[in-house]
Amino acid sequence: MTEARLDVIAIGNAIVDVIAAADDRLLAEEGLAKGSMRLIDAAEATRLYGRMGAARETSGGSAANTAAGVAALGGRAGFIGQVAPDQLGDVFAHDIRALGVEFTTPPGTGDVPTARCLILVTPDAQRTMNTFLGASQHLPASALDAAQIEAAAILYLEGYLWDPEEPRWAMIKAIDIARAAGRRVAFTLSDSFCIARHRDGFNQLIDDGKIDILFANEEEIKSLSGEDEFEAAVAAVQDRVPVLVATRSEKGAVAVENGRRAEVAAEPVRVVDTTGAGDLFAAGFLLGHARGRPLEERLRMGAIAAAEVISHYGARPEADVKALVADKLG
Amino acid sequence: MTEARLDVIAIGNAIVDVIAAADDRLLAEEGLAKGSMRLIDAAEATRLYGRMGAARETSGGSAANTAAGVAALGGRAGFIGQVAPDQLGDVFAHDIRALGVEFTTPPGTGDVPTARCLILVTPDAQRTMNTFLGASQHLPASALDAAQIEAAAILYLEGYLWDPEEPRWAMIKAIDIARAAGRRVAFTLSDSFCIARHRDGFNQLIDDGKIDILFANEEEIKSLSGEDEFEAAVAAVQDRVPVLVATRSEKGAVAVENGRRAEVAAEPVRVVDTTGAGDLFAAGFLLGHARGRPLEERLRMGAIAAAEVISHYGARPEADVKALVADKLG
Numbered sequence: 001m002t003e004a005r006l007d008v009i010a011i012g013n014a015i016v017d018v019i020a021a022a023d024d025r026l027l028a029e030e031g032l033a034k035g036s037m038r039l040i041d042a043a044e045a046t047r048l049y050g051r052m053g054a055a056r057e058t059s060g061g062s063a064a065n066t067a068a069g070v071a072a073l074g075g076r077a078g079f080i081g082q083v084a085p086d087q088l089g090d091v092f093a094h095d096i097r098a099l100g101v102e103f104t105t106p107p108g109t110g111d112v113p114t115a116r117c118l119i120l121v122t123p124d125a126q127r128t129m130n131t132f133l134g135a136s137q138h139l140p141a142s143a144l145d146a147a148q149i150e151a152a153a154i155l156y157l158e159g160y161l162w163d164p165e166e167p168r169w170a171m172i173k174a175i176d177i178a179r180a181a182g183r184r185v186a187f188t189l190s191d192s193f194c195i196a197r198h199r200d201g202f203n204q205l206i207d208d209g210k211i212d213i214l215f216a217n218e219e220e221i222k223s224l225s226g227e228d229e230f231e232a233a234v235a236a237v238q239d240r241v242p243v244l245v246a247t248r249s250e251k252g253a254v255a256v257e258n259g260r261r262a263e264v265a266a267e268p269v270r271v272v273d274t275t276g277a278g279d280l281f282a283a284g285f286l287l288g289h290a291r292g293r294p295l296e297e298r299l300r301m302g303a304i305a306a307a308e309v310i311s312h313y314g315a316r317p318e319a320d321v322k323a324l325v326a327d328k329l330g
Numbered sequence: 331m332t333e334a335r336l337d338v339i340a341i342g343n344a345i346v347d348v349i350a351a352a353d354d355r356l357l358a359e360e361g362l363a364k365g366s367m368r369l370i371d372a373a374e375a376t377r378l379y380g381r382m383g384a385a386r387e388t389s390g391g392s393a394a395n396t397a398a399g400v401a402a403l404g405g406r407a408g409f410i411g412q413v414a415p416d417q418l419g420d421v422f423a424h425d426i427r428a429l430g431v432e433f434t435t436p437p438g439t440g441d442v443p444t445a446r447c448l449i450l451v452t453p454d455a456q457r458t459m460n461t462f463l464g465a466s467q468h469l470p471a472s473a474l475d476a477a478q479i480e481a482a483a484i485l486y487l488e489g490y491l492w493d494p495e496e497p498r499w500a501m502i503k504a505i506d507i508a509r510a511a512g513r514r515v516a517f518t519l520s521d522s523f524c525i526a527r528h529r530d531g532f533n534q535l536i537d538d539g540k541i542d543i544l545f546a547n548e549e550e551i552k553s554l555s556g557e558d559e560f561e562a563a564v565a566a567v568q569d570r571v572p573v574l575v576a577t578r579s580e581k582g583a584v585a586v587e588n589g590r591r592a593e594v595a596a597e598p599v600r601v602v603d604t605t606g607a608g609d610l611f612a613a614g615f616l617l618g619h620a621r622g623r624p625l626e627e628r629l630r631m632g633a634i635a636a637a638e639v640i641s642h643y644g645a646r647p648e649a650d651v652k653a654l655v656a657d658k659l660g
Contacts, residue, residue: 052428054398055424055425055428056387057386057387059384068384086416087416087444088417094385098382098384
């Protein structure tokens with residue numbers, strides 16, 4: 001096994017976020033559960049966009065945010081995801097490259113436009129997300145660059161992308177490439193509805209020994225395990241993967257590595273917008289893992305990166321998180 | 331003359347702003363004068379975008395911001411401007427309509443994409459603008475809806491749009507439509523470089539009696555008049571138009587209407603981002619003018635609207651400026 005050129009190569013949805021203020025009445029009229037994420041089709045995306053107020057667009061996507069976070073932390077990151085050859089695809093590619101992330105996936109045919117996530121921000125700062133996956137759902141296995149995956153210490157996969165068939169096969173192929181090259185594979189469960197749709201598939205992946213590092217938040221690990229209580233859920237999953245990372249928002253995070261448990265408290269921070277917290281926690285933990293840092297330190301790197309991104313609007317870091325981590329870890 | 335259905339119909343560039351942080355070194359390397367606005371072509375837009383950091387996109391354009399401001403102040407506004415049938419064109423149309431502005435200009439052929447303004451924000455909060463005018467430059471006179479212009483109390487024109495030939499002819503036709511319907515015509519000089527390019531044309535427009543309300547900032551009125559000193563410049567221009575409005579940033583604004591002069595101080599406010607200050611000042615003044623308010627009150631409406639927009643990032647109002655004006659004017 002040669003030395004890794006990249007710390008992390010992430011595969012996920014390539015999405016542009018469209019963010020607008022909304023009132024509770026609009027959510028009620030649309031029958032939207034506050035704070036939820038749902039998938040919508042092109043017609044629904046057009047209709048709902050028409051009801052939204054003036055918006056601003058920024059690049060997003062869960063695993064893409066993580067790749068951006070790894071780069072911001074001083075790591076070497078790559079991202080694989082499908083955009084269309086259109087203006088939003090250009091915006092996505094520009095932004096992730098501007099953050100120092102290697103992004104070489106060719107744009108698709110253009111039959112389906114670049115994905116977008118319509119985000120309604122209510123006065124209580126909660127975000128309700130409506131995602132049109134567009135081109136993102138059509139990432140083919142043929143778009144993978146095997147040498148790029150082999151060159152990364154960790155392959156990181158986004159559970160959201162397990163829904164559509166093409167990227168699911170692409171991710172399975174990527175796992176095989178990474179494992180054959182002796183690399184680690186990390187997976188994030190993304191959300192509890194996603195688990196409900198794919199519980200058997202996810203459990204199969206885990207029990208086939210394909211996953212080295214599993215990320216889940218409290219709801220997700222409960223959903224995956226079928227347990228109602230957090231500690232029971234951790235106990236049920238921890239021996240099935242080499243590394244389990246369970247995040248709990250303001251209650252911090254727990255990691256179990258080969259039977260050894262470590263915990264970290266949440267960093268004290270004024271919460272402005274929680275979008276991207278899990279994505280950035282994963283970025284910090286993964287970079288620490290790729291660099292062989294102790295479990296406690298990986299958790300701290302995750303907590304520091306997450307704290308930075310929730311202290312402002314938007315899902316990508318703004319402050320110098322590399323300096324923050326160096327400062328706090330000494 | 332029938333009663334006006336709209337208070338203001340504005341004609342201007344239909345632009346999407348692309349905003350990214352930049353350091354002074356980038357400005358120096360690019361040879362950019364801080365705080366300036368320059369026009370760039372498609373190739374330069376692509377090249378410079380490639381050097382910019384991760385960005386966010388919002389709708390902009392000077393006269394479009396003014397139309398948005400009139401609507402936010404409780405007025406009835408329309409906007410005329412050329413976008414392309416592309417994603418950024420959709421974003422522009424969505425945002426201005428979401429703010430309550432009537433926007434019915436058909437998208438162009440798509441040969442040229444929607445305009446964008448690459449805005450580099452340096453750590454001192456100054457903005458350096460690089461505008462690719464794209465489809466905006468191709469607004470044809472045939473895209474005008476004469477009935478819409480006849481229905482507005484005031485036609486408001488953006489000097490920036492005087493540069494390219496097609497929209498210049500469209501604006502000249504719009505002036506004729508408005509004047510034939512007995513409406514008022516307002517014009518903003520946009521920037522001093524724009525005046526340098528078109529001083530003769532602007533002076534001709536004014537001296538032909540085509541302009542009822544002329545907006546200029548300190549640099550612009552000096553450039554137009556050729557006077558080095560503000561008061562001398564005002565004195566040189568004030569008798570050539572029925573209403574002259576000269577804005578002076580933190581020094582407030584001066585208006586002269588048929589020989590009678592009024593002044594207003596700037597509102598006390600913590601300045602975050604000055605983009606849109608002039609556009610919103612025009613919105614407040616124009617709505618007051620359309621509603622027959624006294625000169626002093628029109629100036630106050632302008633100052634209050636301008637103060638709101640400079641108290642946050644972005645060139646369009648966020649607070650309830652209608653309520654702010656009602657509150658402050660009693």
